Amino acid sequence: MTINDVSLTHHDGAEAAGLLEELCDTYAYAYGVGPGEQKTAAFRHRAEKQFGRPGFALVAARDGGRLVGFVFGYTLPAGDTHWWGGVQPEPSAEFLRETGARTWVLSEIEVRQAWQGKRVGRALHDAALGARDEERATLATGPDAAAQPVYESWGWRRVGRIPGDEGDYYSAYDLFVLELPVSR
Template sequence: MKADVITLSTYQSAHLPEIRSTLLDVYAEVWAKEAATDPFFSIERFDDRLSGHASGGDWTCVVGELGGEVVGYAYGRLDSVREWREMLSPVEPSVRNYGSDGTFGLCEIMVRLPWRGKGVARGIHDELMRQRAEERASLLVDHERRKVRALYEKWGYRLVGEIQPFSDSPRYDALVLPLR
């Protein structure tokens, strides 16, 4: 499968009502196994997080489609300073420095099973990052998902610490990527 046959569409906060059910459907499919045993991964909890993420005017989402079928998406927003205060490990001072243009927080990136391992996630990610004016991007990856973290590191992300954003969430590795 070639990434150039995938249509990438960009949405902002105002568009969430029209794409919300699509985002929830993909999430429910991708996280079904985890949601069956851990309430943090339930569709209801994700919907709450989605609402919070999209509540600011800086939320952006890129959805990938092939032949009218959604294959995956990524979305994010400006990071909040509060999130970086929740670091569980000591971090170098530059991690807490947002720079003049801030840090774009990649909140979610997910690709449906049939399209994994085909470069789809990278294409969606790169399109989202191409549109950003911030100096860097950040993301969180479950500390136990070493292969996923290694993939992000191949994309240029650098591990900066560990964080637990919610009392019932997994511990996450925090990574940053220079954008400029």
């Protein structure tokens, strides 16, 4: 198993909806949980809400037809967005300004455990962000997520922390930003 064995394909929201079962299966194997467990069910619910959002895009990684990883996200709408709500330290008004074409949310990046550490995640990241026209990208992670050093090594910078909503997996999330375009 090497990155050379992987093919990447781009999909819109309608195509992503048709891949939902594969996405859930891959998500479960990325975390080592069962496909029917609560964490996977929460992912399914999040994903279904995002397929129709403006600017939605998915990049899938396959090895011999099997989905081994994916990344997807959407563009933040113009005006006041929930995304930046309560971020501390509070950034400038200019930083918070959304135009509907300024910021792309990298919502999910998942790789099956057997493929982790083989540069599949980085290839997905670069393929997704390399296709974006927005000025910047953002993502949220749990405060102590093991992925934070990886994101920082890819050029992301932490801009603050927001409180989680009721029912969220974490009580707070760290927000990161990456200026676009990314260099490949």
